[in-house]
Amino acid sequence: MKMKLNKKKILLCCIIALILLILLSAVYYFQFTALGYRASVPYRSSFKKVTDNVYVNTNYSGNIEDAVRLTKDALERDRAFFGEMECTNTTVIIICDDDKLLSKLGGDHDTTTSFFPSKKNYISVSDEYLNIDILAHELTHAELHTRLTKKALKGIPTWFDEGLAAQNDYREQYSAEAWNEQTENGKKAIALTDMDTPSEFYAGTKEDKRFRYLHAKHEVSEWIDLHQQKGLLELLDKLNSGETFDSAYFS
Numbered sequence: 001m002k003m004k005l006n007k008k009k010i011l012l013c014c015i016i017a018l019i020l021l022i023l024l025s026a027v028y029y030f031q032f033t034a035l036g037y038r039a040s041v042p043y044r045s046s047f048k049k050v051t052d053n054v055y056v057n058t059n060y061s062g063n064i065e066d067a068v069r070l071t072k073d074a075l076e077r078d079r080a081f082f083g084e085m086e087c088t089n090t091t092v093i094i095i096c097d098d099d100k101l102l103s104k105l106g107g108d109h110d111t112t113t114s115f116f117p118s119k120k121n122y123i124s125v126s127d128e129y130l131n132i133d134i135l136a137h138e139l140t141h142a143e144l145h146t147r148l149t150k151k152a153l154k155g156i157p158t159w160f161d162e163g164l165a166a167q168n169d170y171r172e173q174y175s176a177e178a179w180n181e182q183t184e185n186g187k188k189a190i191a192l193t194d195m196d197t198p199s200e201f202y203a204g205t206k207e208d209k210r211f212r213y214l215h216a217k218h219e220v221s222e223w224i225d226l227h228q229q230k231g232l233l234e235l236l237d238k239l240n241s242g243e244t245f246d247s248a249y250f251s
């Protein structure tokens with residue numbers, strides 16, 4: 001009888017410990033990880049929804065109408081690029097001008113993608129980077145990540161993800177002229193295999209990174225010129241059906 005009671009007590013303690021562990025993990029995820037914090041933005045009082053999928057911090061001091069217009073313009077630019085946008089239901093855009101909240105968001109112009117419980121993209125942009133080029137760049141990541149399966153997404157090199165996003169970033173610093181000038185018409189180009197992974201692509205100084213963006217944009221731009229939108233959509237289909245990136249992209 002006593003044994004049975006002890007077993008029950010142990011079981012109860014285990015259940016309570018498990019519940020506590022789950023609760024602590026959830027608190028840690030939503031409060032202390034950038035992805036978790038972004039995922040919880042729609043439920044936080046420090047943010048407010050201004051239009052479908054667009055949130056700003058409650059004390060945002062910029063012009064909200066301008067911010068909404070910019071996101072719509074960026075979406076239109078990307079719609080022309082892809083034909084249609086599938087990411088509008090899977091993407092949350094967070095615009096923020098509060099440094100404390102930005103540090104919790106973990107980025108001031110980037111896109112993170114979560115896969116659980118369903119795929120969702122979270123774009124965080126500070127007022128410093130709030131312009132059509134950066135929004136269109138981030139929305140291109142969101143669209144690509146939405147269209148690819150998790151497995152296909154894990155198989156693409158970073159230079160392709162960034163190079164594709166840069167197609168919708170029209171800033172002079174990433175133009176064909178800038179590429180010609182900085183690479184001496186391709187003589188100083190970087191091998192694509194040297195910027196396959198995030199740790200390779202985002203390494204070094206701001207200038208190093210900018211040079212890789214420039215080169216990734218040039219590479220994908222030449223590919224798009226050759227294959228057009230139709231070829232791009234076919235490439236994504238091939239990746240989703242299990243073909244390797246090298247085989248689908250370079251054939």
Ligand SMILES: [Zn+2]
Nearest residue numbers: 137141162165
């Ligand atoms: Zn990017």
